[in-house]
Amino acid sequence: MATTEIPLSKIENRETTRVVTLTVNGVRHSVETTTRTTLADFLREELRLTGTHIGCAHGVCGACTVMMDGQSIRSCLMFSVQAHGHDILTVEGLSKEGELSPLQACFRAHHALQCGYCTPGFLITLTDFLSHNPDPTEEEVRQALTGNLCRCTGYTNIIEAALDAAKRMRTNSEAAA
Amino acid sequence: MKNRFVGAPVERVEDLRLITGKGRFTGDLRPDGSWTAHFLRSPYAHARWSKLDASSAKAMPGVHAVFSFDDLPAYLRDKPFPLLVPNPAIRQPLTFTTLANHEACYAGEPVAVIVADSRDIAEDAAELIFVDYEVLRVANDCRDAAKPDAPPAHLSSKDNVGAVMTFNIGDADKAIAEAPHKLHDSYFQHRGCGHAMEGRAVLAMHDPLNDRLSIWSAAQAPYMVRTVIGAMLRLDDTKLRVVAPDVGGGFGPKGIVYHEEVVVAWLAMALNHSVTWSEDRHEQSTATCQERDEYAEADVAFDDDGRVLAVKVLVIQDTGAYMPFGIITEWVGATTLPGPYVLPNYRMDMTIALTNKVPCSPLRGNGRPQAVFVMERLMDRIAQYLGKDRTAVRELNMIKPEQMPYKVGLTGRDNSPVTYDSGDYPGCQRMAVDQADYSTFEERQQQARKEGRYLGIGIGNVVEATGLGPHEGATVRVLSSGKIGVFTGAAAQGQGHATVLTQVAADAFGTEIDQIEVFAADTALFPNGVGTFASRVAVNAGSSVHNASAKLRDLVLQMAADQMGIPSEEIAIMPGKVKVKDEALVRIGEGKPIEIPLSQLLLMSNGVPGYTASGQGNPGLSATDYFRPTQATYSNATHVVELEVDVETGLVQLLRYIVGHDCGRVLNPLIVCGQIQGGVAHGIGNALYEYMDYDEHAQPQTNTLEEYLLPGVLDVPKVEIVQMESPTPLNPLGIKGAGESGTIPAAAAIISAIENALQPFDIKISRCPLQAEHIVEMIARSKVRSQEESLVKA
Numbered sequence: 001m002a003t004t005e006i007p008l009s010k011i012e013n014r015e016t017t018r019v020v021t022l023t024v025n026g027v028r029h030s031v032e033t034t035t036r037t038t039l040a041d042f043l044r045e046e047l048r049l050t051g052t053h054i055g056c057a058h059g060v061c062g063a064c065t066v067m068m069d070g071q072s073i074r075s076c077l078m079f080s081v082q083a084h085g086h087d088i089l090t091v092e093g094l095s096k097e098g099e100l101s102p103l104q105a106c107f108r109a110h111h112a113l114q115c116g117y118c119t120p121g122f123l124i125t126l127t128d129f130l131s132h133n134p135d136p137t138e139e140e141v142r143q144a145l146t147g148n149l150c151r152c153t154g155y156t157n158i159i160e161a162a163l164d165a166a167k168r169m170r171t172n173s174e175a176a177a
Numbered sequence: 178m179k180n181r182f183v184g185a186p187v188e189r190v191e192d193l194r195l196i197t198g199k200g201r202f203t204g205d206l207r208p209d210g211s212w213t214a215h216f217l218r219s220p221y222a223h224a225r226w227s228k229l230d231a232s233s234a235k236a237m238p239g240v241h242a243v244f245s246f247d248d249l250p251a252y253l254r255d256k257p258f259p260l261l262v263p264n265p266a267i268r269q270p271l272t273f274t275t276l277a278n279h280e281a282c283y284a285g286e287p288v289a290v291i292v293a294d295s296r297d298i299a300e301d302a303a304e305l306i307f308v309d310y311e312v313l314r315v316a317n318d319c320r321d322a323a324k325p326d327a328p329p330a331h332l333s334s335k336d337n338v339g340a341v342m343t344f345n346i347g348d349a350d351k352a353i354a355e356a357p358h359k360l361h362d363s364y365f366q367h368r369g370c371g372h373a374m375e376g377r378a379v380l381a382m383h384d385p386l387n388d389r390l391s392i393w394s395a396a397q398a399p400y401m402v403r404t405v406i407g408a409m410l411r412l413d414d415t416k417l418r419v420v421a422p423d424v425g426g427g428f429g430p431k432g433i434v435y436h437e438e439v440v441v442a443w444l445a446m447a448l449n450h451s452v453t454w455s456e457d458r459h460e461q462s463t464a465t466c467q468e469r470d471e472y473a474e475a476d477v478a479f480d481d482d483g484r485v486l487a488v489k490v491l492v493i494q495d496t497g498a499y500m501p502f503g504i505i506t507e508w509v510g511a512t513t514l515p516g517p518y519v520l521p522n523y524r525m526d527m528t529i530a531l532t533n534k535v536p537c538s539p540l541r542g543n544g545r546p547q548a549v550f551v552m553e554r555l556m557d558r559i560a561q562y563l564g565k566d567r568t569a570v571r572e573l574n575m576i577k578p579e580q581m582p583y584k585v586g587l588t589g590r591d592n593s594p595v596t597y598d599s600g601d602y603p604g605c606q607r608m609a610v611d612q613a614d615y616s617t618f619e620e621r622q623q624q625a626r627k628e629g630r631y632l633g634i635g636i637g638n639v640v641e642a643t644g645l646g647p648h649e650g651a652t653v654r655v656l657s658s659g660k661i662g663v664f665t666g667a668a669a670q671g672q673g674h675a676t677v678l679t680q681v682a683a684d685a686f687g688t689e690i691d692q693i694e695v696f697a698a699d700t701a702l703f704p705n706g707v708g709t710f711a712s713r714v715a716v717n718a719g720s721s722v723h724n725a726s727a728k729l730r731d732l733v734l735q736m737a738a739d740q741m742g743i744p745s746e747e748i749a750i751m752p753g754k755v756k757v758k759d760e761a762l763v764r765i766g767e768g769k770p771i772e773i774p775l776s777q778l779l780l781m782s783n784g785v786p787g788y789t790a791s792g793q794g795n796p797g798l799s800a801t802d803y804f805r806p807t808q809a810t811y812s813n814a815t816h817v818v819e820l821e822v823d824v825e826t827g828l829v830q831l832l833r834y835i836v837g838h839d840c841g842r843v844l845n846p847l848i849v850c851g852q853i854q855g856g857v858a859h860g861i862g863n864a865l866y867e868y869m870d871y872d873e874h875a876q877p878q879t880n881t882l883e884e885y886l887l888p889g890v891l892d893v894p895k896v897e898i899v900q901m902e903s904p905t906p907l908n909p910l911g912i913k914g915a916g917e918s919g920t921i922p923a924a925a926a927i928i929s930a931i932e933n934a935l936q937p938f939d940i941k942i943s944r945c946p947l948q949a950e951h952i953v954e955m956i957a958r959s960k961v962r963s964q965e966e967s968l969v970k971a
Binding site: 012015034036037044045049050051052053054055056057058060061063090091092094095100104107108109111113114115116117118119120123142143145146148149150151152153154155156157158159 | 188189191192193195196197198199200202204205207237238239295297298372373374375423424425426428457458670671672673847848850851854855856857858859881882883887889890891893894895896919
């Protein structure tokens with residue numbers, strides 16, 4: 001093993017840093033961070049927004065899903081520097097002025113979460129999905145959730161929560177119109 | 178007292194913080210400036226080394242310390258972790274050591290720990306640590322490992338036999354010898370990893386002001402964490418606080434105590450700095466316990482009607498490199514095998530083999546799914562042999578409700594005789610079978626065959642020992658706000674314990690849900706607890722909260738009666754206060770109040786400094802109860818699944834999934850149904866997808882969620898749950914556990930259904946998991962076989 005041949009004086013921490021400026025949940029932040037920090041770690045460690053969770057760190061489980069410029073993305077597969085200048089929405093930004101979003105309320109009413117660790121990812125994925133498909137079928141909801149894993153619930157209540165939320169949102173927008 | 182909340186679908190009190198991103202999981206807690214620990218793990222399944230050089234790693238900027246075994250203080254080197262569940266059958270009580278002592282016995286065993294500003298830096302530094310590994314021969318397949326000439330999994334061991342156990346009812350050998358019919362079958366089963374979505378995590382802080390070490394751990398059993406850390410670090414429990422905050426799923430593997438908890442706790446003291454560690458998914462696969470391989474050779478004897486006369490099973494089970502939780506998985510499996518059936522003669526001989534793989538711990542179901550699989554496969558075999566219906570053979574063998582309480586003839590893992598307390602097993606099976614439209618299935622099957630589709634139906638039964646001891650306790654007291662605080666040791670990992678305990682307390686004390694606050698799993702707030710496993714919390718903590726709340730109600734009413742000068746029966750408890758039911762009863766003008774806020778009643782109870790105490794009993798409105806069950810209480814379930822097999826691709830689609838379920842009194846149907854639905858999902862994973870693969874060097878191969886497949890949203894149908902309630906006489910609320918019966922018979926039912934679907938190919942299935950590739954292979958082999966047979970005939 002060659003590692004012992006490196007003179008101790010030469011060993012350095014080669015981390016480089018950049019200032020990342022971005023908007024998260026409507027608040028603008030400018031933070032210096034290492035270039036290898038993922039967006040997920042940046043949100044959790046630098047901004048202390050710990051609602052976004054890391055389940056696998058390789059883009060399979062979907063727990064870290066956030067929205068960037070209105071599209072759901074995996075924050076574990078992106079460096080924070082790539083989010084420079086962009087607009088991020090996390091689970092902390094879903095309820096407005098202390099009022100739960102219809103989707104959040106339906107998650108509670110339908111017992112769509114148990115441990116709650118994967119829940120932020122499901123909420124963001126579905127928030128994105130329902131904004132594009134306000135009247136989905138069960139099959140469409142299932143297809144939308146193929147990128148999110150949950151070990152506790154067996155999914156059914158999540159699907160029912162999503163369908164009920166869609167219904168409530170349609171009723172709300174009809175009432176507004 | 179009329180129940181308003183117990184039994185109702187009360188929305189969970191935990192949810193609000195979790196759906197708004199305000200949960201407090203261990204990895205979310207990161208005090209400013211805290212350091213991160215990272216573990217260098219053995220890359221080999223079995224290796225030893227003499228030299229470990231960490232000087233380059235230590236020199237890296239941002240690295241604060243590196244420790245390997247030799248750097249640890251003597252008290253961490255000279256003994257392994259205590260064995261938490263000893264048993265005389267254990268021949269080699271191999272528990273973890275703090276760090277590997279110059280020999281690693283599985284790929285993933287911690288060799289050194291690096292403490293740095295960030296995990297990134299610590300991982301870089303780990304690459305600079307030089308270890309002169311000498312790779313050793315491995316004990317791999319547990320059947321080979323158990324043989325006398327096998328390479329030892331530990332150099333210090335003569336062989337790999339960790340434990341040998343025998344379980345007996347009657348005389349199975351004699352009964353088999355004399356029986357009119359007998360069958361033999363061989364089974365392979367593998368259960369895989371826990372893969373809670375939150376990995377394990379630890380935060381340790383030493384508080385010099387109080388000289389106290391505080392540990393937050395993503396653990397199922399924080400009091401066991403306290404026991405082990407206390408023993409290893411030689412700390413009294415007054416100097417040690419362990420908290421399990423929000424925990425992102427447990428499923429068994431988080432129920433034992435790991436190296437990382439002890440090492441991180443020690444680092445916080447040794448470095449006098451807060452230290453965190455969070456597992457990544459690779460570590461969940463290689464450093465967190467699993468339930469793995471089991472091979473079973475089974476003989477069954479039966480009469481002409483299909484009545485079972487004897488079952489004899491020879492089992493070899495792989496426990497991995499250590500036995501951190503002893504042999505409870507195996508013991509529970511052996512005593513679960515008889516299930517709902519009368520089994521006059523039974524013998525199980527079990528060898529538990531040590532291998533160079535990740536150690537074994539309970540995993541949701543804990544040995545029961547394997548046992549149920551064997552028994553249910555045998556039931557199917559009998560039905561096939563006699564040409565009888567599978568449900569009829571089962572019902573013929575079932576214990577009748579009038580036989581309750583029923584002594585099985587075995588000793589349970591709680592050391593009490595296995596005695597089923599209550600239940601209607603034939604009724605539960607009939608209920609599930611009716612719901613599944615079982616009687617018309619053959620028509621559906623025939624119709625589908627005409628279209629070239631292969632439908633199958635399968636069935637699986639379980640009787641599950643739940644609510645195991647020794648105890649769980651609760652203190653219920655009036656808080657200074659006038660709300661009611663419930664303090665208990667029972668930790669939760671998503672089961673909704675706080676909600677259920679709130680319901681129980683609200684009913685027993687007689688108040689509203691929003692008046693109750695639950696404080697759980699913090700050793701500083703409640704002195705004793707056990708942990709969350711064996712579907713035991715609702716039974717044990719639920720009963721103690723019920724009893725303590727009822728005691729507190731009496732205490733409050735008596736205190737109020739003394740103050741108001743009227744009998745306690747005339748006083749009502751209301752949110753935040755007590756009030757006389759009929760105001761005319763209180764003599765107005767004599768200074769007697771008609772209502773008293775609970776906060777004021779608490780002050781009265783505490784007394785006025787220097788004055789004589791009023792009333793009786795201890796100061797403070799507080800009541801404590803420990804519930805110590807005399808034995809397990811037995812819940813039961815019947816699973817029926819209808820599915821379709823694609824014979825080209827081997828893919829299985831579950832069409833309908835029915836669970837007939839009896840967990841006694843249901844405390845909250847939302848939560849019980851959620852447990853069953855989620856439990857079935859886990860069972861589906863066990864049946865069809867989940868396999869922790871090791872290569873010929875015992876090197877783990879499925880270390881990401883791309884390689885280790887968890888059931889996804891397209892794989893899990895809505896479970897149709899039909900409940901019956903046979904309340905147990907063994908606790909005040911009549912509760913039985915509900916946490917695992919969704920998982921336990923799932924694989925047995927699914928495999929039974931696949932076999933049923935593939936009848937035209939004459940395939941017998943004796944393994945689990947059964948992945949698509951296995952189905953394709955079996956069908957291909959069957960086609961070759963039938964071609965050969967037709968050639969012979971021609």
